[in-house]
Amino acid sequence: MSSVSAIFYSGSSPIRSSISRPYYGPTSTASSSIWPWSPLPGASDGLGAPGTRSRRRGVLKERLLTALLAGALLLAGLWFLNTAGVGVLLGAVTLLAAFEWSGLAARRPVARFAFPALVAFLGLASLLLPLAAVMAMAILWWVWAAGEVFVFRDRASPVWRHAPVKCLSGVLILVPAWRGCLALKAQDPSRPMLLIWLLAMVWTADSAAYFAGRAFGRHRLAPFVSPGKTVEGAMAGIAGAAIVGGIGASWLALSGLPAGRGALLGAAVAVASIVGDLLESKAKRLAAVKDSGRLLPGHGGILDRIDALTAAVPLFVWTMRYLGVR
Template sequence: MLGTRVLTAAVALPLAVLAILFLPAMGLAAVVGMLMLAGAWEWAALSGLAERGRVVFTAVAALVMALALGLRESGGPVSSDVVVLGLAAIFWLGAVQLVIRFPAQWNATLGHRPLALAIGLIVLAAPVVAVAYIDQADQGSVLVLLLCLMIWGADTGAYAAGRTLGRHKLVPRVSPGKTMEGAAGGLLTAMIIGALGALVLGLDGWRTLGMAVLGAWIAAISIVGDLTISMFKRSAGVKDSGRLFPGHGGVLDRLDSMLAAAPWFVVGLHLVLQAA
C-alpha cells in the first residue's frame, strides 16, 4: 500500500505542477473542474444518493460551475466570484463549529441530505472559480502554485510533527490520528512557505508578514476541510470517499483541503496585496 501511495504521488505531483505552470487560466480551471465533478459524484455518494441521483447531482454541479465561470467572463452586473467564493468561505467558518461539536449537530446540518447537497454545489464550484480568478492575475501561475505548496506543505509538516511529537489529540471524535502538535507543525510549515512565496513575488516586508499569516490560516482552514470530509465518511461508514487515486482514495480524500483553502486564499490575497 505504501508503495502504491508513493508511486501515485510521484506521478500526480509533477503533473499538477506542470499543469499549473503551463496551462492557460481557463484550461487549468477546466482540469480542476473535472476533478471537482469527480468529487461531486463522491459527495453525492457520501450524502446517501443512489447512482441515478449521483448522475443528476454531478450534472447540476457541472451546470453551476459553468454558470459561475460564464457570469465571470461575461462581465455582467452579477459577480459570480464574490457570490461563490463568499458563500464557500462563510460555510467553512461555520464548519469549524460542526467539527468541534460532532456528532451533536450533524443530523440537522450536513447529515440532512438536501442541505448537504446544496452546500456541496457551492463548495465544489469554489476551487474552480478561485483557480480561474487567481490564474488570470499578474503572476497568477505562481500564486496558484503557492496555494498548492501551502496546502501540501501544511499536510507534510503536520504529518512529520504528528509522527515525532504528537501527544494531544486534536478532534478524536472525528479523526483520532490528528494531533495538536501535528496541526502546529502544519501551520509553521505553511507560514514559512508563505513568507518564501512573498520573496519570490517581490513583496515588501509587511506584505511578506501578511503572506506568512495567510499561510498559517490556509493550513488551519485546510484542516477544517479535511475534518469535514472525515465527518462525512464516518457518517457514511466508509474509509475512503472513492478510488480514483490508487493508495490515496478518492478526489475528496486528496482535495478536501483545497475545497476549504481555495476560497480563503482569494480572500487573503485581497487583504494582503491591497494592504497599505
C-alpha cells in the same frame, strides 16, 4: 419523505480499501464501532492504528509515488495550459470529486450523476457572479463548517442531518474552489505563481502534519471525526505553511504582502485546510466509509486529496483581493 430526500440520504456502502488517509499522529488500536469491518491482524485499521513496519513502508511508498506523479501532472497542466485549458482540467477534477461526494449522500444511482451535473451547471453560472461575492459566500460556509466539526464533535448537527443540506454543502465546497483556482490562473496565465504558491502551502501543511504527528502526536485533535489527527501534527502543519507563506511572499515580491503578512496568510491557509480535511472526514464517518473513492492508490479518492484545498482557496483568493495584491 420529499422527492429530494428520497434521492439523497446520508448513507453509503463502505469502501473496504486497505489504504488509509494521511493521519496526524498515532492513536489507539481500538476499532470504532461505526466501522462495519475490522482491521486485519498486524495491519492498519485505516485511522492511524500501527501495523507492521513493512506494511507502513509499503503504504508510504505507494503514497509518495502517487503524490509525485499526480503532482507533476497537475503542475505541468497549470503551467503549460491556458486559462480555458486549466478550467477544463480543474473542472474534470471537480466533477470527479462531486461524484465522490454524492456517494457520501446518494442512495439512488441517478443521484450519483445528477449531483455532478448540478455542480457543473452552478460552476459555469458562478462565472457570472462577482468573484469576491462567491469567495465571501464560501468563507461564511466554512465558518459554519468549522462549527459542524468542532461543536458537534460526535454527531451531525440538526441542520446537517438532512440529506439535501449535505448536497448543498457539496456545492459550496466544490464550486467556489474551482472558481477561485481559475481566477488565480487568469491573473497571470503565463506564470500562475499565486496558485502554485497556494498549493505549496497546503501541501506543506499536510506533509508537516503527517510526519510530525507520527513522530510527536499525543493529543487528539478531533477524536470522533478523525482519531489519528493530533494537535501536535496540526501545529506543525500550521508552522510549515507559515514558513512557506513568508518565503513565498518575499520571493514573489508581492505588493501589499510583505513576508510577515505572507507568514500569517500561510498559517491561516493551514487552519482552513485542516477544517476542510476534518469536514470531509466527518462526512465519511457519518456515511460509514473510509475513503471517498479508489482512484488514487495510497490516497483514496480525488476528494480525499483536495478536501484541504477546497477550504483554503476561498480564504486565499479573498485575502489577495482584499489586500490588493498583484
